[in-house]
Amino acid sequence: MGKLIRTSVLLASVSLVAACTTTDRSGAGPDQASAAAAKPQIGTFGFDVAGMDRSVAPGEDFYAFANGGWAARTPIPADKSNYGMFSVLADLSTERTRGLLEAARAQGNSKIGIAYAAYLDRPAIDAKGLAPVQPWLARIKALTDKRGYPALLAQADRMGIAVPVRSYVGQDDKAPETYVVRLSQGGLGMPDRDYYLSSDAKLVEARTAYQAxxxxILTLAGEGDAAARAKAILDFETGIARAHWTRVESRNRDKVYNKMTVDELARTAPGFDFAAYLRGIGTPVSELIVAQPTALAGEAKLIAATPVSVLRDQLIVRSLEEYADVLPAAIDDAVFAFKGTVLSGTPEQEARWKRAVGFTSDALADEVSKVYVARYFPPETKAAADTLVKNVIAAMDRRIDRLDWMAPETKAKAHAKLAAFTPKIGYPDRWRDYSDLEIVAGDAFGNKVRAAEWAHAWNVGHLGKPLQRWEWGMTPMTVNAYANFGMVEIVFPAAILQPPFFDPNADPAVNYGGIGAVIGHELSHHFDDQGAKYNAEGRLTDWWTPADVAAFKQRTDALVAQYDAYEPLPGMKLKGALTLGENVADLAGLTVAHDAYLASLGGKVPPTVGGFTADQRFYLGWAQVWRRNYREADLRNRLLTDPHSPSQQRAWIVRNLDPWYPAFQPAPGSKLYLAAPQRVRIW
Structure with a gap:
């Protein structure tokens, strides 16, 4: 997925295996007809009843009640840090895409087939050793004067290598019809500042492992005195971590909008030549947006005070980490041992073919997407999803009118924003042209470099152009969805429009609790604590009355407190302020999806199906999509870095919804029970 400024996604990225035995894994196209086609792919009505644990009362743990049997019986595959419904569909997408790429490979002259084949050829990559990367490493090691450091970082940035100053061209939040250069903090080799600064024993262990x-990596690069040099890199990055804003601070859209001239930035953050860096990345602008000015000032000061040898060493390590997959196996394995196993708890690296599919799908995203949707996304699925989207938007529109805390003038503007929405379903209506991206047979390293440079050039090429509203930030093969605030759009790739999220043959209540709530989630992101700051034009501006803001904050503060109390790991609680936007979207999304479901009945009383009432099936449909087991290291990482709550707590959002109570009759005093005045109601 590409960077999406002003965007919120459904999942920061099952076993449904037993429940999905009819799912297409053979590569058969959507035109395959059979008697089974009219039946739901999961269970008898779209929900896996066998995956429940009815020994758990819904009011004690609704997630376990709906999913406990599945969780107990489902191991996490050795090549995954977690496993759930998203994983099952992601695996299906990967297998389908593999079939398409293998066919392209057999043709011999297909760009996607050539890229896939070169990446697959591990023996050829190993035979070349470090030769492909040596010219770049030599350029790094030739740096003896810090005056050349900004230009070197700029070239690294063009190659997709993580550097202390992160850059991107995106919409201007306050002038959304124009593109602007954005700079933000970077420079950490571990996921978050807490990995460097916390005294938590597990994070101290991670620090020790990181230094090793x-x-x-330095040793594998042929460098001497590696232990002392590694300690120097860690010390440098620890200083950067101290300068960094927290993730809670960085999610505030007002605080991260700091437009300034390059000269102003130079005065604010002396010690680093930002003008030279901007020229090097191909954006010699005079004005830009800086997300975290004090963090960049701290980084610039550190760079000025740090020996050039340490700056070189950090860039050597970052370069080898980024290109480890197309370098000798020893480097690839070493990077995985830390990033995969230490940070996420994953025992085994993914099979080479899976990684080849991932690389090709990133490097030539639209070329792969075109053949994927032609094979696996029938028009009738798109049409059915479009109907669901329209129904959920209509439900949100009606709900705005019923709010007792929002001023009439603000309601009118909220209606206007809703009317301005662009839903995107399945795949883009235009594709990018890769004719100028050179892909060479047998050159996995070179292909990755050229693909990164092509993507960089595509991004900076937006400057000065009209807004390209047709672009997508995810491929159709991605099992996810997102909301883009500046574009006033909600986007649903083809791969998420499958069971358990959506099945045309499943019970409508399950569909509305699954994909309907996902649609509502993305829609309501535009009205969460940050998305609500953008008006109908996608402009960051104040359009609420002060009283509206105060009433909204009172409600969101209550949701923060609710999630702050959850403790997914012993001694490690959720950060309600970090996960607020996603929790608001879950709450509102499920609320409007339920309204949309009731409206779709046209006044008819829905039958009991499989022993469950319609409302029970609706909420079980919601819980089912969040089935997921985590490795401990992965869950710890997510609690520090992920704006999404873990799956169990996402399922628990139902405790705030009035219709859930008569549906499951939780006993007062049970773990999830909230008296009516304590339930958080926003939209």
């Missing part, structure tokens, strides 16, 4: 990892 740095030394290992």
């Amino acid at each position: 990892h740095l030394a290992r």
